[in-house]
Each structure stands twice: as C-alpha cells, then as structure tokens.
Amino acid sequence: MDEERVLYDYYLIYEKTDNAKYISHLDFVRTYNRTMRRAGLPVAFSEGFNPHPLLSFALPLSVGYTSRCELLELKLTEELAEEEIRDRLNAVIPEGIRILSAHRGKSRMKKLRFARYIVTPERVPEDIGGFMALKETVIDKKTKSGVKDTDIRPDIREIRLLSNGRMEMILSAGSDRNLKPDVVVKAMNKYIPGYDSGDCEYHRSAIYDESMNEIN
Amino acid sequence: MSTVNIDKILKRVQKPTRYSGGELNSVVKDPRDVDIRYAFVFPDTYEVGMSHLGMKILYHCLNLRPDTYCERVFAPWIDMEEEMRGANIPLFSIETRTPVREFDFVGVTLQYEMSYTNILNMLDLAGIPLLSRDRGEDAPFVNAGGPCAYNPEPLAEIFDFFTMGEGEEVIGELMDAYREWKAEGGKRIDYLKKIAKIEGIYVPCLYDVEYNKDGTLKSMTPNCPEAKPRIRKRIVENLDGIEYPDKFIVPFMDIVHDRASLEVFRGCVRGCRFCQAGMIYRPIREKSPDRLVKDAECLLASTGYEEISLSSLSTSDYTRFEELADRLLTLTEKEKVGLSLPSLRVDNFGLSLMERVQKVRKSGLTFAPEAGSQRMRDVINKNVSEEDLMRSVGLAFDGGWMTVKLYFMIGLPYETDEDIAGIARLAEKVVERYYASEKTNKRRAPSVNLSVAGFVPKPFTPFQWAGQDSMEALRRKQRLLKDEIKNRHVKYSYHQSDVSVLEGVFARGDRKLNQVLVRAFELGCKLDSWNECFSMDRWRQAFDDCGIDMDFYTRERSYDEIFPWDFVDIGVTKEFMMRENERAKAAVTTPHCRLKCSGCGAASLCADGRCSVYKEESSLRKIEELKNNG
Numbered sequence A: 001m002d003e004e005r006v007l008y009d010y011y012l013i014y015e016k017t018d019n020a021k022y023i024s025h026l027d028f029v030r031t032y033n034r035t036m037r038r039a040g041l042p043v044a045f046s047e048g049f050n051p052h053p054l055l056s057f058a059l060p061l062s063v064g065y066t067s068r069c070e071l072l073e074l075k076l077t078e079e080l081a082e083e084e085i086r087d088r089l090n091a092v093i094p095e096g097i098r099i100l101s102a103h104r105g106k107s108r109m110k111k112l113r114f115a116r117y118i119v120t121p122e123r124v125p126e127d128i129g130g131f132m133a134l135k136e137t138v139i140d141k142k143t144k145s146g147v148k149d150t151d152i153r154p155d156i157r158e159i160r161l162l163s164n165g166r167m168e169m170i171l172s173a174g175s176d177r178n179l180k181p182d183v184v185v186k187a188m189n190k191y192i193p194g195y196d197s198g199d200c201e202y203h204r205s206a207i208y209d210e211s212m213n214e215i216n
Numbered sequence B: 001m002s003t004v005n006i007d008k009i010l011k012r013v014q015k016p017t018r019y020s021g022g023e024l025n026s027v028v029k030d031p032r033d034v035d036i037r038y039a040f041v042f043p044d045t046y047e048v049g050m051s052h053l054g055m056k057i058l059y060h061c062l063n064l065r066p067d068t069y070c071e072r073v074f075a076p077w078i079d080m081e082e083e084m085r086g087a088n089i090p091l092f093s094i095e096t097r098t099p100v101r102e103f104d105f106v107g108v109t110l111q112y113e114m115s116y117t118n119i120l121n122m123l124d125l126a127g128i129p130l131l132s133r134d135r136g137e138d139a140p141f142v143n144a145g146g147p148c149a150y151n152p153e154p155l156a157e158i159f160d161f162f163t164m165g166e167g168e169e170v171i172g173e174l175m176d177a178y179r180e181w182k183a184e185g186g187k188r189i190d191y192l193k194k195i196a197k198i199e200g201i202y203v204p205c206l207y208d209v210e211y212n213k214d215g216t217l218k219s220m221t222p223n224c225p226e227a228k229p230r231i232r233k234r235i236v237e238n239l240d241g242i243e244y245p246d247k248f249i250v251p252f253m254d255i256v257h258d259r260a261s262l263e264v265f266r267g268c269v270r271g272c273r274f275c276q277a278g279m280i281y282r283p284i285r286e287k288s289p290d291r292l293v294k295d296a297e298c299l300l301a302s303t304g305y306e307e308i309s310l311s312s313l314s315t316s317d318y319t320r321f322e323e324l325a326d327r328l329l330t331l332t333e334k335e336k337v338g339l340s341l342p343s344l345r346v347d348n349f350g351l352s353l354m355e356r357v358q359k360v361r362k363s364g365l366t367f368a369p370e371a372g373s374q375r376m377r378d379v380i381n382k383n384v385s386e387e388d389l390m391r392s393v394g395l396a397f398d399g400g401w402m403t404v405k406l407y408f409m410i411g412l413p414y415e416t417d418e419d420i421a422g423i424a425r426l427a428e429k430v431v432e433r434y435y436a437s438e439k440t441n442k443r444r445a446p447s448v449n450l451s452v453a454g455f456v457p458k459p460f461t462p463f464q465w466a467g468q469d470s471m472e473a474l475r476r477k478q479r480l481l482k483d484e485i486k487n488r489h490v491k492y493s494y495h496q497s498d499v500s501v502l503e504g505v506f507a508r509g510d511r512k513l514n515q516v517l518v519r520a521f522e523l524g525c526k527l528d529s530w531n532e533c534f535s536m537d538r539w540r541q542a543f544d545d546c547g548i549d550m551d552f553y554t555r556e557r558s559y560d561e562i563f564p565w566d567f568v569d570i571g572v573t574k575e576f577m578m579r580e581n582e583r584a585k586a587a588v589t590t591p592h593c594r595l596k597c598s599g600c601g602a603a604s605l606c607a608d609g610r611c612s613v614y615k616e617e618s619s620l621r622k623i624e625e626l627k628n629n630g
C-alpha cells in the first residue's frame, strides 16, 4: 500500500429486506461497488494488478435472510460528512437495501462474537425446555471441510419463544464460530418429538461482542 | 389483473435473483396507468437473456411510451420450472409478476435455433395455446423478431406474426395500430390484417403454402389482399437519430455480459460467404464518436458498471476507431473503468493502443481465420492472409500475450482434406512464431487454442445452396484434424456435431417442421443449448414420429429451387448470392464494401439508394486511404 495516500475510514450500518434478501453475499459485494460508483463517492481502491474498492464486511448474510444490522467498512480518499455518504448512497441503491447510518472511523466488527436472529416458522414448538436441556445437539452442518455431524449446543446462547409466533435466537457469530438459525431449526425438527417447523423466515436484528454489547 | 406469489418457491431454487426482480433501473409503472402491456420474452435463462443488447433497446423504446409497459420474461431453470409446475404457478413477468397470458403482446426474440423448444415450453408454462390457430380472442399476440426470424417458416404455425429487421421504429407502429384496433373494436384477425400492411410485418396465417412432390416448396401465396407477396426488412438508416438506452438494468447475479455495451455500428463491410449476420444486417451504418461517448457517459453514471465494451460485428472496422478508442480511454481512465474490445484485430491499429486498452488483462486474444489454407480462405472470402495472422499474433506475443485462441470451421463447401490439415499447420506456425521472436520469454510456453465448429449453411448467404456434412462426415474430419495436430502447445476443442446438424435443419427449414418442434417439446426437449439438457435421441424420435427426414433439410440445393425464405427481402439479392457462390467455387475473393461496391442490392434499403460508405465524409476519407495504400 502506498504510504503517502491519506485514506479516511468509515463504516455503514445497512438493512437488507424484501427482494434484496435473495442477493447472495458475493453478488451483494458487486452491487454495492456499483452503487458506490453511481453515487460518485471518492472510493479508495487497492493498488496493484487488479484494483478493487477497499471494503470489508462484518458477517456475510445467507441468501433468503433479511437483516437490519449489516455492517461494512470502507475507505474514502476524501473526508465527507456522514449524512452525505448515507444520502448519496440511498439515492442510487437498489430497492430493499438501505443505509441506516454512516460513521466516521473504524467499527468494532473485529470484536463480533454473537448475533441475534428472529425466526418466523409456520408453527412454533410448544416448549423448548427439553431441547435447550439437551447435552448434545448433533446435526449435519456445513463446515469449512464439508458437511459434518456437529454438536451445535455450545453455539446456542439463548432461544426464546416470543408471543407473536416467533422465536428469538442468540447464536455464535464470526469467523471462528458461527451458527446459523436454519441449522438450529433443523435440529429442532430432529430433536423435538412431533415438531414440524414448516418454511421459516430468518431475520438478523443485532450483532454483539463477547459481553453482549451491541456492535453498531 | 393478477400476480403470482413466488416467495415460497424462491427459497428453494438455485440463483433466486434470476426471478426475484427489483434490479436497479428496471422500469416500474402502475399497470393500471397503461393501455398496452408487452411481455418481452427471451427464450433462454436470465443470465443469457439479460446479456442481450436487442432486448435492452426494445425494452427502453417501449417503456418510453406512456401508454405501454414492457416487462421481461425468461425461461426458468429446471428446478424453478418444477417448483412452478408443482405449485401451479404460470409463467410470469419479472417486473410485476403478472402471468404472461394476461399481457396484450408476447414478443419473443429469436437468437438461435436451439432455443425454439424453449419457446414452446414457455408458452405451455404460460397457459397460452402453442399454435396460433388455437388461440382465442383474449390471448396475447404472440410474435417474434431477431436474426432467426428471417426464416420464420419453421415457427410459422406458432407465432401470430413476425417482424423482419430492426425494431426501434416498427414497434411503435405496431403499438399505434393496436390502439386503433382496440378503438375500432375489431376481432383478432382484423388486427393481424391491419399490421400485415406495415412494412416488415409477416403474418403467416395469411399465406397458403404448396409443395412439390419431392417435398420442396412450390409456392407461397397471399390468401387476402392485405398480405404482401414479399416482406421487406426494416432498417434504421441513421443510428445517431434514434434512441439508445441511457440506463441498463443492473442485475444482481453474474450474467454472461455484465457491462455497459455501446453499439458502434450495424452491418458489416466484409462479405464472408458463410456469414448470415454479414448479409442480413447490410448495409453498414455507423454511429458517430460524439454519440457513442455520450452513450458511454450516460451508461456509466446510471449503472456504475466497471467495464465498457464495444459491440458490433467487426469493431475494428469502425472508420474512426482511433478517435473513438482515444476518447473512450480518456473517459475510462478518469472513471477507473475498463474498456474491452471483443473482436480485436491487431493489424488494424498499433500495439500501443492495444496495450492501453488491455493494460491489466493479458489473458487471451482471439483471431478468426476460419479456414486453414489460403485457398479455403479465398473460398469463404475471409480476407485474412497467413502473413496478416502471423503479424498479428507476433505483435501480441511480443507484447506479452501467452495465449491465443483461433477460431476455425470444418465442413465448409468445396473443402478438401488438405484444407483441414492446413488448420493444424497454421496453428503450428503460430507456435513457431512465438519461439522465433527475440522478445518472448522462452522459459514459458505459449498456448494456442483451436476452437473448431462444424459449418452450418444459413439462409441469406452465398452458401445457402450448400450441402451440410453429416455427423459421420464431420466426425471423420475431426479425427483427421486431431491426428494432424502434433505440437503439444496446440490445444483443440470441438463443438458437438449433432447440435450443428439440428441447427442446420431448422435454419433452412420449412413449415413442415412446426409439427416436429411440437413433438420434440412433448418428448421433453428444452434448454437444448445447454449440454446437460440436450438429447439427440429425443430429437431423432421427434423426427421419426412425424415421418420427417433430417437429410431433406441438410441436402445440397439447386439454383432453381424456391426457398421457404425467398419471400423475405433483405435488400441483398438472390442473384448476388448466386454470383458469390460461383466465385467461391472458383476461389475468387470479393473486395469489401469500402474497397468497391459489389452491387449486392442492400443500397436499395437507403432512402437515396446509396450506402452510407459512399456518402459520409469519414467513410469517403477511409476509402481514399484504402485506395492510396493500394
């Protein structure tokens, strides 16, 4: 990296709803880069053979999930007001994606440890006490080395049944340990006698550090 | 008016953004505010169809009209089709998820023969009767355009009408006629008769077809006064004077051509004798650099694309290429975007410009000598000499390129085994050229990739009379070529031969093939251009079931035969094509339009009877230049 370049750090909190939930992470990166170009923001590019905009994402979102707590870091070559960045992006961003806020500086995304999800199944289980009390919850789960039987219990911090037919889950999140709520639902279908969740909707509503302080 | 709910099934299919819509720059209108709803159908998957420039242009033109809403429709992939059929969801539009059968028009673009079964499958999924005669008064008008529409007969019973030629102007006339017809309160057939009078519109049901005993066409006669005996293609003479999209829809998923493309010109000055595009798009019409730079600026600002490409049949033939490239490079360097030139010909301009263009990517260069021997290149009128090719690849190798791809055809008319062996010799000489240069890095080896396709005779070409090689003959030639290749730096890939035979059957087909298509669809043929879906056995069965012989369509034809497509007037005359075929037999080349007008007939399409190469200042200058260089 060029020592003399002065770059300005920013991070964005954005939401992904409606149709935008079908955009995969990789496609989102391309969509986002093009949005930056359309907005005419002074994006900093990597140097070298194949320059690409400098940005990093906190935690990729699965296809089909909605979220209101997505976080990404970027670098600009000029200093701009936070509101201006937000508004210029929102003016040219595709439907279903919206920048909620822009912030100057580095985010705390390296501290990410947990995420909170709201799951809307067709049917909620009557009781999850038994499920939560299981010593081991083994389910086939995609890992870096292929699909493997994995005990997911250590990565479930909390599950609560909400009054509106939804479930709240707080699960491990980040590059070290990560558990997605659809895997938990799959385990519920396996372990809770007679339970059939049906199709579910998944929404990520917050991300936290080790001590459950929200990262935003 | 209704819409379909696909939320549930989208969760279960691969690549849901093929169907989910909401892409940037897709047009949003309230269907209640318009009089005409037009479903533009691309009969292949989203990623193929979204790459197609013609669709972007017509989508833009139709949506400029306040009275019309044009939406997109693509062929669902197999998994999505299963989900849709399982849940009883009919084929729908991307923009508003409206069932296609509720539209006023269903317009299909015909880009390649192997997409024909997809059309039937899509009509079936839409719940629209497959055959024109079975459609009721409420059904949409199912119509087609695009290059394959120039021989519409294999689809004549499926479509209600066809548009011959460029659509920008005629599409508006069709919409105006629709409004008039609605106001008049006429029947379906009244609309069809009304538009039969518009230049470029062909309504198949208004013609009766008779055959000779041997199965060849005897006559094709209009059966009502509105139908014209000959249908003349439409062209737009001044491309600077018409609309070009200032926005492209920016897809979420990766599509085949995901960039801002500029249409530099239409037509081609060269007359390669196998090439249908070179004939049907005549005469050449260029856009000005001013307009192209403006188009580029608009598209970059509205899409955020990181790459611009130039689109045309032979981009480096553009008269003001240096000026255009220079101005576009100034723009792309400022905006930090790339510029890519697909049909690059190094010999037309200096290496320094090429280096500026492809600064970062030295991935590969392509050349299309098409034939291995000079004699054969003269037969097909590909005016590229071995010297030209060696100079071009030499420049590329010296400039650091390691890989070149060479395109060839086998099964060409008047071809001998020596011509095929010539392909291997030429490729070896390219490898030798690498090692002969002082500038190339000898520690690394070049790779020369041969892409070899079986020749398919197409209507409206000087080779439209030629016989097409059988699969056996093609396979023998492939083996021959393979055995001839002895250099390990030469790699060889071949296109499936049974696909080219089918392509040839439909390219030069007649009305009798409609039933074969319907049968093939019933037997499950679809997505035939995807290897994983194509089954020649099913196709053979479809032909057998209909009692139709493929060899009838691939045979050599005589000059006195009436062709099913003869009623279409593309400007270029049948006499010219015969003349060209005779010259091919004698291996005599014909100079391109800028060197000398060969009187092909296309000039008659221009208002004053002269082609633009003989009236525009920049073109005239180019002609002077060419003359001075001998």
Ligand code: SF4
Residues within 6 Å of the ligand: B268, B269, B270, B271, B272, B275, B276, B277, B278, B279, B313, B314
């Ligand atoms: S250069 Fe030849 S092959 Fe290419 S478009 Fe023109 S006529 Fe066809």
Ligand code: SF4
Residues within 6 Å of the ligand: B282, B283, B284, B593, B596, B597, B598, B599, B600, B601, B602, B603, B604, B611, B613
């Ligand atoms: S009329 Fe002459 S200049 Fe025009 S396209 Fe034909 S050969 Fe070329």
